[in-house]
Amino acid sequence: SRPVRIAPSILAADFTKLGAEVEAVDKAGADYIHVDIMDGHFVPNISFGPVVLNAIRARTEKTLDVHLMIAPVDRYIADFADAGADIITVHAEAGPHLHRSIQAVRAHGKKAGVSINPATPVSVLEHVIDDVDLILIMSVNPGFGGQSFIPAALDKLRQARQLIGNRPIDLEVDGGISADNAREVADAGANVFVAGSSIFKGNDPDTYASRIEQIRTNATS
Ligand code: DX5
Ligand code: ZN
Numbered sequence: 007s008r009p010v011r012i013a014p015s016i017l018a019a020d021f022t023k024l025g026a027e028v029e030a031v032d033k034a035g036a037d038y039i040h041v042d043i044m045d046g047h048f049v050p051n052i053s054f055g056p057v058v059l060n061a062i063r064a065r066t067e068k069t070l071d072v073h074l075m076i077a078p079v080d081r082y083i084a085d086f087a088d089a090g091a092d093i094i095t096v097h098a099e100a101g102p103h104l105h106r107s108i109q110a111v112r113a114h115g116k117k118a119g120v121s122i123n124p125a126t127p128v129s130v131l132e133h134v135i136d137d138v139d140l141i142l143i144m145s146v147n148p149g150f151g152g153q154s155f156i157p158a159a160l161d162k163l164r165q166a167r168q169l170i171g172n173r174p175i176d177l178e179v180d181g182g183i184s185a186d187n188a189r190e191v192a193d194a195g196a197n198v199f200v201a202g203s204s205i206f207k208g209n210d211p212d213t214y215a216s217r218i219e220q221i222r223t224n225a226t227s
Contacts (some may be wrong), residue, residue, distance in 0.1 A: 008197040010225050011176070012218050013038035013071050015202035016062065017053060018151045020209040024058070028065040031205065034214035035222075038071040038093070040180070040200045042151075043086070048077035048100055049149035056082075056089035063090030071140075071198075073121065073180065075148050076100065080107055087114035095119030095142050095178075098130045108137050119178070123147065124156050128165040138175060140198070141166050145191075146181030151202040155182030160194045167195025185217070188224040199225055 014036045019027035028039065041059055046052040063070060072091040076082055077100040086094055094111045098104050098120055111118040119140035120131060124147055131141060143166055145159035159179065166177055178198035179191045188199060205217045 008177075010192070010222055011037035011198040012222055012225075013040040013178070013198055013200045014205045014214070014218065015040040015042055015151065015180070015200050017042040018202035018206035020206075024061065025065045026211070027206070027209070028062050030211035031214050031218070032066045032068050034211070035218045036068055038069040038198065039066060040071045040073060040202075041091075042148075043072060043074050043076060044149060045076040048097065049075040051149045056085040059086060059091065060089040069093060071095070071119075071178075071200075073119075073142065073200075074100075080110055083107070083110045084114060087111070087116050091116055093117040093119050093140055095121050095140060097121045097123065097148075099123055099126055104130075105134055105137065108134055112137070119176075121148075121180075122162075124158065128162050128169060131166065131169060135169055135173065135175070140176040140178055141170065142178040142180055143196070144181055145179050145183070148181070153182055155187055160190060163191060163194035163196050170195075183221070185220040185224050188221045189227065192225040196225075 014031040044051045044053040069092045071093045096107045108118045117139035121142035146153040179196040180200035183201045184204035
């Protein structure tokens with residue numbers, strides 16, 4: 007059976023104590039740490055860049071799952087690889103040469119992910135499926151944390167799971183994920199669960215372990 011991975015999104019952390027927040031979700035049982043990179047062009051918001059990723063890298067040995075919401079993206083792949091990413095996910099919509107971007111990620115020795123927005127069909131992944139380590143189905147329009155889950159993502163998860171077949175590819179879902187819908191996205195085929203606000207809400211480190219565990223329990227049952 008597919009391993010369930012919980013990936014807290016650091017976008018919802020308290021940035022005035024970023025190091026402590028990273029250490030807190032690491033200790034609380036995060037499998038991956040999800041890092042959202044927004045360029046103010048591909049998405050209507052700006053987050054942070056490789057310098058901050060490198061600071062996060064210094065505080066955890068967990069898998070750093072870097073979600074690049076950047077267009078064009080290729081010129082930045084080396085910077086995020088060097089800054090300590092383990093998985094680098096690019097958007098299929100970020101440019102005309104998705105295959106080239108995937109090859110660039112792998113040329114740096116990193117795991118390659120491809121993400122698709124809510125309006126993009128799963129079929130765009132058909133001809134790159136043998137070249138990827140992770141597929142990320144967006145269940146909100148990327149750009150902001152705290153948005154509501156878009157139910158049409160469930161069908162896309164099922165389609166992506168079918169496309170993956172027996173390949174050892176992670177199927178990740180991102181946007182509006184909480185303990186309340188973990189079960190249905192797991193049933194649809196997701197095995198990596200990104201969660202920002204549902205884990206970090208209130209920014210009280212004492213709450214992180216139980217929130218992560220609740221998502222894991224519901225996703226597993
Ligand atoms: C949205 C980001 C998400 C975001 C998720 O553009 O890609 O990773 O941080 O936040 P929540 O879990 O609050 O929807
Ligand atoms: Zn993300």
